[in-house]
Amino acid sequence: MTVNMPIMTNIRRQQGAVRTLIVDDSVVVRTVIERILNNEPAYSVVHKSNSAELALGYLADHAVDLVLLDIELPGQSGLAALPAILKAQADVKVAILSGKCEEGSAAAVEALALGASDIVSKPGSGSFGYQFSQGLIDRLNRLFDQRVMAVLSTAPVVPPVARPALQPLACLGIGASTGGIHALGQLFEGLSAPMGVPLLLTQHLPASFTVYFAQQLMRMTSLRVKVAETGDILLPDTIYVAPGDANLQVRRGLHGRVMVQLNPERTPAGNLPGVDPMFASMAEVYGAGAAGVVLTGMGRDGTVGARDIVAAGGWIVAQDEASSVVWGMPGSVAGAGLTCALMEPHQMMDFVARRGRVGA
CATH class of the missing domain: 3.40.50.2300 (Response regulator)
Known part of the structure; x- marks a missing residue:
């Protein structure tokens, strides 16, 4: 029975x-x-x-x-x-x-x-x-x-902790979802000079949109833009875009060179591409030289990986609530107490550049 x-x-x-x-x-x-x-x-x-x-x-x-x-x-x-x-x-x-x-x-x-x-x-x-x-x-x-x-839009906020940077910036990761393309335009408008480090970018988009998205980015910035492929050697002042069907991760190869490793496995939350695996691999490879930017987006992708970056000595900047279309991803990171600053996208690159030199 x-x-x-x-x-x-x-x-x-x-x-x-x-x-x-x-x-x-x-x-x-x-x-x-x-x-x-x-x-x-x-x-x-x-x-x-x-x-x-x-x-x-x-x-x-x-x-x-x-x-x-x-x-x-x-x-x-x-x-x-x-x-x-x-x-x-x-x-x-x-x-x-x-x-x-x-x-x-x-x-x-x-x-x-x-x-x-x-x-x-x-x-x-x-x-x-x-x-x-x-x-x-x-x-x-x-x-x-x-x-x-x-x-x-009402996730609890833990005041940013302005811990000093431990090392010079070696790699910057950027994660975004809903409203992210507009925010990225503002972000790159605020870039006044080359940063001298590679930039990794995960925007939640279907695979069919990746090439068009990369073309949009090229119009937003003077930096080189490339859809990431496994084996790419990371170069400074180049934006590596996660394809829509794989996570953008990095690993250290021969002679200490850092290269792209694409991973087709979805995150536990179902994201592909995911910000979490990108941030986690940055923390493993770059340690305290890793930094992340979390822009507007629905959900909590990026929080787990941001915790890895902070634990490795790196730091996280998140978009503030007022300027976000959806304060899900940045609000989750802020609520977890992982941010060193909350601000509008157009302010971020200047902040990152200045903070990235602190450890020098």
């Missing part, structure tokens, strides 16, 4: 985050989706259930903003339970999550007619990759657009 027991979660909630209930009879699906949402500061999984009946019991006593509901459930189906779920809490949004409820299908149309907010196709077993993860978050962000923006 199978007993449908609720699976509880004890995730620390972020104030204002979208409180989410996952209802699916597969423990794998529940775990994967919880992991995806827990990587997003705008969402908090408050409960998981494997049946509609247990989900309704939870909704009777707890406030929830979002229900991710599977169609096929033991006992009462998700579709049959949908009206009761919507009645249980007037403002709740329900996103149907099912492998047999494609957009445009009869079941999908019925679910939407009953009041579901969206339909998300669930992939087959073992296929929960980046495409599904990003697609799910994109769909949910559209349902809670203003809420998500508000959460990402």
Whole structure:
């Protein structure tokens, strides 16, 4: 006999985050989706259930903003339970999550007619990759657009710690996402003279946009711009751009020369390219000579790698909240107490150049 027991979660909630209930009879699906949402500061999984009946019991006593509901459930189906779920809490949004409820299908149309907010196709077993993860978050962000923006714009701020630079700047890494292209234009406008070090750049963009993005960068700056390739020897005053299908990392080769090493593996948060692996490899290769710039962007990519840079003796500058389109990435780094300064992009290169000479 199978007993449908609720699976509880004890995730620390972020104030204002979208409180989410996952209802699916597969423990794998529940775990994967919880992991995806827990990587997003705008969402908090408050409960998981494997049946509609247990989900309704939870909704009777707890406030929830979002229900991710599977169609096929033991006992009462998700579709049959949908009206009761919507009645249980007037403002709740329900996103149907099912492998047999494609957009445009009869079941999908019925679910939407009953009041579901969206339909998300669930992939087959073992296929929960980046495409599904990003697609799910994109769909949910559209349902809670203003809420998500508000959460990402109110990350706690730890005052920057102005520790002295320990070594001269040897390599500068730049990470950006939403709103990043405009911020990069301002960043490079503030570059008044060559810095004498290589620059590594990871901007969250699909692979098909990489060449066009590099061409845009060439119009923004007099520095040489190159889409990074494995084996490239890092040269000063050259911007190496992460391709859209690989992380831009560095390693020290023969005779101490530092070269590019592309890595196609997605980060645990699903980013590709990711700022975290770029920063982490810089910390390993350059130590206290590494520095990072974190610009506007959704999510927290860059925080783990920034911690590696700071631990190695390097330093981090982040974009301030007022000038950011989304203060997710820079706000996360600031909230972790990893920054030595918060400022607008056009101020950054002058600051980096001056600080980079301190250790000389």
